[in-house]
Ligand SMILES: Nc1ncnc2c1ncn2[C@@H]1O[C@H](COP(=O)(O)OP(=O)(O)OP(=O)(O)O)[C@@H](O)[C@H]1O
Ligand SMILES: Nc1ncnc2c1ncn2[C@@H]1O[C@H](COP(=O)(O)OP(=O)(O)OP(=O)(O)O)[C@@H](O)[C@H]1O
């Protein structure tokens with residue numbers, strides 16, 4: 001059964017009298033223990049999607065329509081009290097900046113103990129022991145010493161580990177990690193990613209990883225969702241998306257990676273920039289940068305079609321598939 | 334330190350100003366304040382045209398007309414707001430007084446700003462010993478209250494050069510004293526923003542180009558530090574006007590022959606309880622509304638321009 | 646053979662952390678002593694940058710990459726050591742004497758939103774350096790240069806009077822490149838110019854930098870933490886750790902046969918698209934602070950191969966058979 005299902009979600013921003021669409025018709029499902037990655041350019045709406053899942057969109061923004069169901073319970077219409085519960089116990093969030101979650105004036109020990117005692121009634125001493133054990137399990141060396149330190153005394157990687165320890169304590173069903181390693185060094189990033197991966201596997205937690213690093217994504221996620229200008233443009237198993245990208249944007253994104261060109265040669269760049277919220281064009285939003293764009297692309301929004309194991313919203317792919325089918329039909333005739 | 338990506342989201346500058354302006358027009362109180370302030374400024378500029386009497390003409394002062402109540406009480410059509418103890422038309426005197434008070438306030442603040450900008454820029458940009466020295470000077474200056482410095486200075490000046498000389502130079506002296514006494518406020522504000530701007534890479538880029546420190550300070554950094562100055566500018570003008578009024582009230586400001594609002598209040602105060610209340614109340618009201626309006630604008634600007642409270 | 650353009654020898658830079666004179670006094674065993682705490686950002690760097698090459702510097706946050714760039718550019722004075730441009734020493738010059746070299750050395754910065762003055766239009770941003778360094782040019786000539794420059798970095802001439810906030814990050818980075826190129830330098834330092842940009846835009850900027858290098862025979866010192874970019878773009882790579890260079894090798898050699906334990910860990914940590922089966926080498930232990938002058942190898946605390954010698958003796962850069970240089974006792978002793 002689906003743990004989380006998002007259906008036809010539309011999120012808008014009401015800015016200066018204009019109603020600007022930040023998320024358009026986003027649908028996906030997340031199963032128990034599944035790890036999904038959301039990739040896309042800055043401003044594509046990845047974070048907005050993450051926030052909407054826990055109904056945390058702040059003012060000018062609002063959920064215009066669509067449904068988000070956590071095990072058949074609708075989140076978009078939940079009362080604040082129930083939401084609080086969902087956010088604490090069912091869905092946890094990890095941000096790029098750990099200080100968004102950590103309180104700078106409390107020791108990390110105090111914050112861990114508070115998290116434990118907020119939903120189980122145990123003595124401080126027991127809570128402390130659990131906290132230290134969790135710190136240990138996120139591979140923090142000498143957790144007894146760290147217990148009494150303040151967040152600013154820890155390095156960025158260490159803080160992110162503390163957050164993961166807190167998340168572990170809450171034992172949620174879903175972790176939403178919004179670029180958890182973007183601010184970290186490569187070596188530390190590798191450790192944190194490995195840690196996240198192990199934790200999700202061991203506790204069968206579902207992970208929604210928001211990232212723009214395709215390398216990280218390929219390491220962690222089973223399925224990948226590619227977003228562009230507020231829409232999902234491609235969705236499929238990670239290996240499939242990375243090795244055989246269907247949508248021209250995904251192709252461009254992967255081709256632009258330095259690994260994809262011979263050393264010293266020019267990279268295969270995508271021309272232009274992603275349109276911002278208030279200049280989204282008609283038709284396929286990618287058409288101005290797309291090498292295969294036709295007049296149809298400039299006028300109509302492509303629907304999702306199944307292409308192999310992925311689903312893609314692109315007329316070029318659609319045409320190829322219909323042509324292919326016609327050819328096979330003709331041959332079989 | 335590596336930038337978090339959230340530090341690098343593009344600032345929305347252009348929309349920011351139009352945004353602020355739209356917010357301003359939406360705020361009735363702020364718009365009203367601005368309208369009143371503009372009215373005051375126009376009145377001050379056109380005082381010679383608006384005043385029914387020429388205050389410089391020899392028959393302006395006519396003791397036979399002394400202490401006539403405003404026209405709606407006395408019915409005397411000649412003097413709309415009545416006359417003062419020397420028979421001067423209140424309306425004309427208040428118009429000129431407003432002009433004088435505003436002039437002194439603005440000029441004093443211009444001196445403050447000029448000094449403050451130069452000192453703040455140098456202090457913030459060069460840093461080190463110079464910064465230490467200048468900021469300690471500012472501390473010392475701030476530790477004496479403006480009024481105290483002004484009182485001592487003006488009193489000594491009066492005693493040394495006599496009343497006649499003083500009356501001639503009163504306006505310039507007031508501007509200088511108030512202007513010199515409060516530069517540290519501007520200097521500190523500017524210094525704080527310069528310290529923040531100096532970290533930004535465009536300053537390094539300019540240095541790498543070999544552009545001289547003077548040019549970097551004034552051409553590159555200064556335009557980016559003016560927002561907080563704008564905020565304290567309005568408040569400082571009102572402070573300067575109040576300081577001038579207080580000094581005049583104490584008899585250390587403008588002479589009675591060439592009165593500012595403060596001097597008018599000071600003179601009128603003697604008649605407050607002898608029935609001729611208008612001599613004191615009319616200039617007081619004028620002053621209070623002016624100060625109120627400026628402070629309100631200042632507060633609004635502080636709330637809406639302060640980058641800390643600013644959210645798009 | 647390659648000719649050296651920039652030579653750096655024994656470069657050190659300490660930042661004192663208690664600047665104010667008063668806080669430097671401290672009571673130590675009954676006596677009042679003055680002691681400056683300092684961060685050792687650079688700890689004896691020796692480096693030669695050859696004409697026409699792209700030298701990439703990689704390393705952890707805080708290892709001193711930006712400090713190295715700033716010291717070479719003369720934005721921060723060095724504590725000791727020398728920087729030579731061709732055959733002239735440039736680290737001790739004052740602003741006026743340095744002017745000659747300003748034209749030849751330029752820098753591109755990390756944050757595209759802070760490196761352009763928000764109150765200057767593109768035109769003003771470019772006009773200033775060109776007219777400043779070429780006072781003999783008339784305004785029309787300068788305008789013409791600006792036009793060609795903007796065109797060559799792919800910014801349309803119609804946006805010449807726009808302010809920086811009207812451009813996207815990638816476009817701003819192009820304008821920064823145009824500004825750096827405007828004085829026709831031979832040598833450009835780029836301090837993480839791509840890290841604030843999206844992958845698709847990174848490719849645009851990187852392509853531009855490569856085109857310009859070919860066109861003008863530029864030399865780059867390229868600071869980055871993206872090893873994929875390094876592999877693609879660099880001719881040689883210098884790996885830094887805590888203010889020292891621990892490995893210097895040509896790109897091919899470094900990526901095919903890394904030698905220093907830190908380089909190995911770093912390379913194993915790159916998330917790759919193709920194989921994600923290899924486990925990254927975990928570095929145990931904490932990243933040490935640079936407060937005190939380290940005794941022994943800077944990497945000792947996290948190195949899996951450290952022995953007694955590593956704790957007492959600082960390793961020197963030793964040239965290997967494949968022309969790379971490595972500062973590691975284990976490599977030297979053949980243990981690795
Ligand atoms: N509070 C807000 N007011 C107005 N617009 C907003 C607000 N928050 C986000 N947006 C806009 O919504 C769009 C999507 O933003 P979002 O933060 O989801 O992007 P993202 O994909 O997470 O990008 P990044 O990779 O930079 O984190 C952007 O164009 C952004 O400008
Ligand atoms: N102005 C300064 N005052 C004091 N310490 C400084 C100063 N500038 C840099 N440092 C210190 O010097 C060390 C090296 O900093 P540097 O900025 O060169 O690192 P970096 O390698 O560029 O890191 P990053 O990858 O984060 O850019 C750091 O520990 C930093 O804290």
Ligand code: SF4
Nearest residue numbers: 284287290297314315
């Ligand atoms: S729908 Fe058309 S424009 Fe959009 S990505 Fe596909 S081919 Fe390109």
Ligand SMILES: [Mg+2]
Nearest residue numbers: 046047048178
């Ligand atoms: Mg985001």
Ligand SMILES: [Mg+2]
Nearest residue numbers: 334710711712
């Ligand atoms: Mg740096």
